[in-house]
Amino acid sequence: MREIIIIGSGPAGYTAAIYAARANLKPLVIASSVEAGGELMNTTEVENYPGFPEGIQGPDLMAQFQAQAERFGAEVVYDDVASLELEGDVKRVTLGSGETHEAKSIIVATGSAYRKLGLDDEERLSGHGVSWCATCDGFFFREKTIAVVGGGDSAMEEATFLTRFASKVYVIHRRDSLKASKIMQDRAFANEKIEFVWNSEVTGITGDEGVTGVILNDTVTGEVSALDVQGLFVAIGNDPRTHVVHGQLDLTDDGTIAVSGRSSKTNLPGVFAAGDVIDPHYRQAVTAAASGTVAALDAEEYLASLPQAPLADASENELAVVTH
Numbered sequence: 021m022r023e024i025i026i027i028g029s030g031p032a033g034y035t036a037a038i039y040a041a042r043a044n045l046k047p048l049v050i051a052s053s054v055e056a057g058g059e060l061m062n063t064t065e066v067e068n069y070p071g072f073p074e075g076i077q078g079p080d081l082m083a084q085f086q087a088q089a090e091r092f093g094a095e096v097v098y099d100d101v102a103s104l105e106l107e108g109d110v111k112r113v114t115l116g117s118g119e120t121h122e123a124k125s126i127i128v129a130t131g132s133a134y135r136k137l138g139l140d141d142e143e144r145l146s147g148h149g150v151s152w153c154a155t156c157d158g159f160f161f162r163e164k165t166i167a168v169v170g171g172g173d174s175a176m177e178e179a180t181f182l183t184r185f186a187s188k189v190y191v192i193h194r195r196d197s198l199k200a201s202k203i204m205q206d207r208a209f210a211n212e213k214i215e216f217v218w219n220s221e222v223t224g225i226t227g228d229e230g231v232t233g234v235i236l237n238d239t240v241t242g243e244v245s246a247l248d249v250q251g252l253f254v255a256i257g258n259d260p261r262t263h264v265v266h267g268q269l270d271l272t273d274d275g276t277i278a279v280s281g282r283s284s285k286t287n288l289p290g291v292f293a294a295g296d297v298i299d300p301h302y303r304q305a306v307t308a309a310a311s312g313t314v315a316a317l318d319a320e321e322y323l324a325s326l327p328q329a330p331l332a333d334a335s336e337n338e339l340a341v342v343t344h
């Protein structure tokens with residue numbers, strides 16, 4: 021039986037793995053079969069991760085995370101968790117392949133997924149003008165004309181934030197009124213750089229190397245039009261990836277896994293959660309990494325509190341020393 025299994029290979033999962041591996045807990049990381057490395061695998065330049073003053077490509081950053089975890093003995097399996105049994109002292113993890121692993125503790129670091137428009141162009145131009153994160157990518161759009169899709173609080177927040185960089189921000193919304201709170205609406209309406217495009221759905225994104233415009237469909241008249249923009253921010257919501265823990269772990273009203281205070285402790289002993297899957301608000305690589313640290317330290321503390329089986333010899337005893 022393993023001491024610890026970590027589910028997810030984004031910044032939270034790999035950081036938890038680095039800490040757990042350095043504590044000689046020999047973590048097993050279930051990295052996913054097709055999405056190993058997490059959300060940053062979908063992006064190009066990351067300019068806000070500390071330690072890389074020139075910036076770094078998302079996939080290169082995640083390769084460094086993985087190499088660092090493996091250097092200390094983390095084992096990585098490229099498979100998906102199909103089901104989990106989290107109650108009791110022994111946790112069982114069943115993978116897509118049918119393989120089963122047991123562990124005394126689990127860290128769930130499965131991230132969250134930005135809702136997408138579902139357009140082929142969106143995938144094609146992801147990281148080349150199409151973005152889901154203004155905090156991450158706003159800086160690349162200085163003096164550009166851009167559009168934000170959405171009508172909720174996060175769309176208003178993104179649009180208002182983006183006016184710091186862009187010369188003009190269109191907010192495209194499929195209805196004629198917003199879902200956003202009054203204060204967020206008022207802020208957006210008062211901003212001279214923001215113009216609303218009502219009753220409109222984005223049905224296409226134009227451009228080869230980068231975004232040059234969007235195709236709009238009027239939801240009332242059916243009229244099709246084109247709008248020239250150099251960037252498109254999709255702000256239509258975010259879904260924490262919690263399906264494997266449904267019915268076992270408590271969730272918050274935001275749909276994230278509920279944890280106790282600033283810790284990573286879930287409602288079940290020995291089960292911890294970290295990264296975007298517990299975070300309805302900040303959702304950055306560095307905050308996810310920090311949260312992975314918290315989870316590894318909480319798991320270490322939990323494991324140390326369990327009754328210990330007698331060690332076989334002195335060399336194992338030395339291995340059990342935890343260093344930070």
Ligand SMILES: Cc1cc2nc3c(=O)[nH]c(=O)nc-3n(C[C@H](O)[C@H](O)[C@H](O)COP(=O)(O)OP(=O)(O)OC[C@H]3O[C@@H](n4cnc5c(N)ncnc54)[C@H](O)[C@@H]3O)c2cc1C
Nearest residue numbers: 028030031032052055058059101131295296303304305308
């Ligand atoms: C396009 C884009 C650009 C971004 N740019 C930046 C940026 O410049 N700077 C920044 O700080 N942040 C950026 N972010 C946000 C950042 O990527 C996330 O905040 C961060 O990756 C969250 O880390 P995480 O480890 O919690 O989750 P994730 O990175 O989402 O990783 C979750 C992992 O869990 C795995 N997983 C999920 N379910 C299962 C399962 N059942 N079995 C096995 N594995 C599973 C996934 O496959 C994935 O590997 C960007 C996000 C996107 C989408």
